[in-house]
Amino acid sequence: MARIVMKFGGTSMAGIERIRSVAARVKREVDAGNQVAVVVSAMAGETDRLVGFCREASSLYDPREYDVVVAAGEQITSGLLAIALQAAGVPARSWLGWQLPIQTDAAHAKARIGEIAVDALAASMAAGEVAVIPGFQGLAEDGRVTTLGRGGSDTSAVAVAAAIKADRCDIYTDVDGVYTTDPRIVPRARKLNKVTYEEMLELASVGAKVLQTRSVGLAMKEQVRVQVLSSFTGPDAPMADTLPGTMIVGEEEAGQQENGDVERQLITGIAHDKNEAKITLTSVPDQPGAVSAIFEPLAAANINVDMIIQNIAHNHGSTDVTFTVPSADLARSLEALNQARESIGFAELVHDTRVAKVSVVGVGMRSHAGVASTMFTTLGKRGINIQAISTSEIKVSVLIHEDETELAVRMLHTAYGLDAADAAA
């Protein structure tokens, strides 16, 4: 017997037919002898509808009341899934965020989970009841409803799994796992059986959108074994046939050799992200304090700067500074920099949105030299110009021209030996 948390998103909860499919999937785990807690999202579209009401009522809505309104979506689906489970012969009951409670801080609309009281929950599960828990919701210390921000249900599921010491947290999504890269770009991409928390964080934050980044961070901190798997419930692929997905686990477990599994790869995956914009300031005075004059106004505007390169100083005591920001923040970045033009003292402000960041990710690179040089050589051979480089312990990223993204991803996927042997190209 295992204790597991299953999390279903809005698409899986969109309408009673689908909720019934979810109930059938849960029943399989119960019939297999497992204790199960289910975390659910609102029906697809419902949260947007409720958020729309709040915005229509006031552009400056009170986030405490917004939370009261939007938390209703998950309340509805949790009650409905409990009914559907009972109809399928599975004892079940809903536990709303305030009923457990799931304590959070008071940062309404983007609250962070604190403690989850589990005594009553554990007793109910031990008595054979499936616990149905609305994702996304919590309770502030003053007794008011909070929500965790969009996509927060993944985080709810991981937090519940940590609180009840679950053996596994299964996140049902519209993909069947985490791949070595985007299969739409590389048909020979392979589904990973295992990936470490750190790798998943890098893969998620650079474009492999499977799990909310925050939930991965929490899983790492709490050492919750997370499985990503498909919830596709269409008539042609009943959920009863769900294949194993990708396990997201600690480095130790990920590194273990499995029966028949090949040795762990040096590189786990290749990610790409076209949502960056490059900004260059020319002829910035090459003197102490010049760089902070650039980045302080951006930080004040709450803009995250990613890759930074300071070019070699020109002869006349000035230098060019290049960096990237999220495309969505480009206009605000340019405005902030222009306002600080005098204190920075640049000649020109140039920007380019036609760039892409391509990253190779893998915990294996920690103990292996040459990962970065393989990357540069591979891209160089095909004449792909590298505009910027950034590295972390388990990641090397390069900035290239947007048009070369897919080519670069395919070249690197092959170069690091990630191509599946048997898949057709």
Added chain:
Amino acid sequence: MARIVMKFGGTSMAGIERIRSVAARVKREVDAGNQVAVVVSAMAGETDRLVGFCREASSLYDPREYDVVVAAGEQITSGLLAIALQAAGVPARSWLGWQLPIQTDAAHAKARIGEIAVDALAASMAAGEVAVIPGFQGLAEDGRVTTLGRGGSDTSAVAVAAAIKADRCDIYTDVDGVYTTDPRIVPRARKLNKVTYEEMLELASVGAKVLQTRSVGLAMKEQVRVQVLSSFTGPDAPMADTLPGTMIVGEEEAGQQENGDVERQLITGIAHDKNEAKITLTSVPDQPGAVSAIFEPLAAANINVDMIIQNIAHNHGSTDVTFTVPSADLARSLEALNQARESIGFAELVHDTRVAKVSVVGVGMRSHAGVASTMFTTLGKRGINIQAISTSEIKVSVLIHEDETELAVRMLHTAYGLDAADAAA
């Protein structure tokens, strides 16, 4: 300064435009220096949608989970009204059923309100905040969500008014008050300025559908002064122009003469109800226990029997028994009686749905003889046959042929001097 409760139904809450109108109406009371608590229904149609989901999920749904689902409708509107009030410059916050809490018994889907904790609520209102409270919801002793049954928001409003010792509970509806009879039948019907709880109970239960009967009973028990008034929020009749409605009060207050008001009428109103069906059992043995043999199976099936007449015994020791039941329960009544045929020993089971109950209601009749005889004479003069009669302290009801309903109501309205002097017929 007064402390008032304002209650708005689903039509008033249907969409943000209307919620804004409600906020404007509430603001007027606040600006007038009143402490205000608002009780709201779900948006029109929303409760039906949520109930539909539950039924679709299972015809035998768990009422505890049903309550979790349907309570969401009022949660949404309470948050939205708080936002709209704040946008109008009125400090406001929502208080969900479990937050106050509004304690109820554990009869899910039809719970009865027990105690309402008001300390936090009163402090917030005293500090100038409008309290927005979802109607219909409560909290059982075991910490689970309850609802009061359809139309329960009227009851919530009265219960909150009692708990906070409100000076008045204003129920905004789609009519502008309680009339002497249905104005669609009698154009010269008059709006009543005041009506007693007892009269309102009789008027409501026999067809004047303005307030939930239960809420009137609670108002009587708790001596809450209830006002029914129009919430019509259409573009042509902005709520700002709301006219005074009908006050529902104790007998003492109702009996007081007001400036310029005429002396209180003997009869307050004429009600009618076409949702009754007549059942006659012929040749029932005229012996002890015969009647209980008829009504026991009906009581066991939870069917309310209304008017009962036992005809004069036939020569051969048998009698006919006639009574009415709600039309909706007719089929079940006939089934129950047929199953008990042997123990009852009737010859024939005859039913008639083409009947109507017409009632004259008024606390004044307690001290005045002749009310019933005026009724019988008036109807007899126009050849309207009376099929059954029932009376209470403040009501006389007759059963007549359905086709004669409107005629009877008009005749009686005139006979008791209720016609307005100045309205055009």
